[in-house]
Amino acid sequence: MAIALLIFLCGTKFYRHKMPGGSPLTRIVHVFVATFYKWNVSTYQKEKSVDRIEEKEVSIFGPRRQQLRTDQFRFLDKATVEDELDHECKTTFNWRLCTVQEVEEVKDVLGLLPIWMACLMYGVVFAQSSTFFTKQGSTMDRKIGTHFEIPAASLQCFTSLSILLLVPVYDRIFVPIARRLTGNERGITMLQRIGTGMFFSIISMIVAALIEIRRIKVAKDNGLIDLPNATIPLSIFLLLPQYVLFGIADVFAMVGMQEYFYDQMPDTMKSLGIAVNLSVVGVSSFISSFLISVTEKVSCRSKGGCWFTNNLNKAHLDYFYWLLASLSAINLCIYIFLASCYQYKNAQKDISNEDEESLSGRPLLPS
Numbered sequence: 588m589a590i591a592l593l594i595f596l597c598g599t600k601f602y603r604h605k606m607p608g609g610s611p612l613t614r615i616v617h618v619f620v621a622t623f624y625k626w627n628v629s630t631y632q633k634e635k636s637v638d639r640i641e642e643k644e645v646s647i648f649g650p651r652r653q654q655l656r657t658d659q660f661r662f663l664d665k666a667t668v669e670d671e672l673d674h675e676c677k678t679t680f681n682w683r684l685c686t687v688q689e690v691e692e693v694k695d696v697l698g699l700l701p702i703w704m705a706c707l708m709y710g711v712v713f714a715q716s717s718t719f720f721t722k723q724g725s726t727m728d729r730k731i732g733t734h735f736e737i738p739a740a741s742l743q744c745f746t747s748l749s750i751l752l753l754v755p756v757y758d759r760i761f762v763p764i765a766r767r768l769t770g771n772e773r774g775i776t777m778l779q780r781i782g783t784g785m786f787f788s789i790i791s792m793i794v795a796a797l798i799e800i801r802r803i804k805v806a807k808d809n810g811l812i813d814l815p816n817a818t819i820p821l822s823i824f825l826l827l828p829q830y831v832l833f834g835i836a837d838v839f840a841m842v843g844m845q846e847y848f849y850d851q852m853p854d855t856m857k858s859l860g861i862a863v864n865l866s867v868v869g870v871s872s873f874i875s876s877f878l879i880s881v882t883e884k885v886s887c888r889s890k891g892g893c894w895f896t897n898n899l900n901k902a903h904l905d906y907f908y909w910l911l912a913s914l915s916a917i918n919l920c921i922y923i924f925l926a927s928c929y930q931y932k933n934a935q936k937d938i939s940n941e942d943e944e945s946l947s948g949r950p951l952l953p954s
Contacts, residue, residue, distance in 0.1 A: 611859045614855065615696060617682060617685060617689065618689055619663075625668055657691060663694060666684070666689075667686065667687050696859070698929065702781075702926070703863060703867065705918060706781065706867050708871075709781075709871070710875075711871045711914075712788045712911055715792075716746060716829075717740075719907070721743070723739075723802065723826060727802065727819050727823040727825070727826070745830045746830050748834070749831050750838055754842070757838055762774035779926075780839050780840070781839065781840050784838070784843060785836070785915065785922060786919065787835045788833070788836040788840065788915060789915045790832055792908050793912050806900045812901065819900075845864050850932075853932075882907060
């Protein structure tokens with residue numbers, strides 16, 4: 588750590604400080620406020636529409652890709668229509684008027700919301716690896732040799748090890764092979780990568796459910812069903828497949844989400860893209876807690892008994908895993924539909940100059 592700190596301090600004088608360009612949330616609110624003011628204005632008043640290619644913001648944000656109007660969320664185009672009040676306004680910042688660039692940036696952000704919502708279910712499944720998986724392991728045989736016993740939570744390191752081992756494999760082996768097959772520079776698109784991770788998370792839930800069924804069966808066969816503190820004669824390493832599968836899912840989904848939300852955010856809102864990516868895990872944790880609470884209340888009223896009890900041998904974690912697998916499968920179908928409708932902000936493969944303006948319905952001009 589001392590060496591790392593020394594290297595960090597030596598490099599600070601070479602760091603290029605970028606002046607802050609304002610809050611991205613202010614830019615988003617600006618567009619909606621201007622749209623509210625111009626709600627009754629027709630967007631076909633093109634002779635009065637603002638279409639400034641060189642904006643005053645270039646001095647703040649530097650050169651950026653200039654976007655032309657798109658047909659998505661057309662109601663926001665009202666914010667670009669200049670009326671008499673705007674013409675008479677002498678202030679530098681006018682809440683009643685936006686540029687085409689500002690409106691298109693907000694359209695980009697709104698276009699990310701459906702994909703963000705579809706990613707939440709993956710986060711719900713991801714939350715189980717540090718909760719119920721650990722609870723499963725605490726009831727199993729955790730001994731290595733005759734005296735050494737490992738903590739149940741230590742198996743989570745295999746998810747991290749899987750990621751460390753598979754990320755280079757993905758980058759150096761999978762991507763070149765996929766690039767030859769698809770012609771895509773990334774091998775597969777960012778949304779395809781996220782979808783593949785969602786698929787592996789479903790497989791992980793199915794495996795977890797099957798292992799839980801076996802764990803309960805062994806507990807019954809050994810008369811331990813009413814002994815919650817007893818150690819079930821089943822090695823904890825039987826849980827390794829579900830942890831490794833989670834690692835594989837993270838290589839695709841988690842890394843893919845980081846790449847997607849950062850890349851598809853407007854150039855002036857890259858920091859917001861990082862925050863949106865992190866919010867998937869945070870919001871999903873709340874959803875997971877809510878789902879568990881609802882499931883517990885509903886299951887306790889049924890004849891089959893509560894799915895969650897202090898005695899894990901009498902609980903039905905396998906039912907909950909099957910529920911998550913089913914919800915994830917439904918969510919994956921919805922995600923595939925949303926991904927097929929999504930239009931990328933930037934080209935993800937080589938294109939000719941003739942086709943550049945027609946790519947994905949989002950024509951771009953050089954800054």
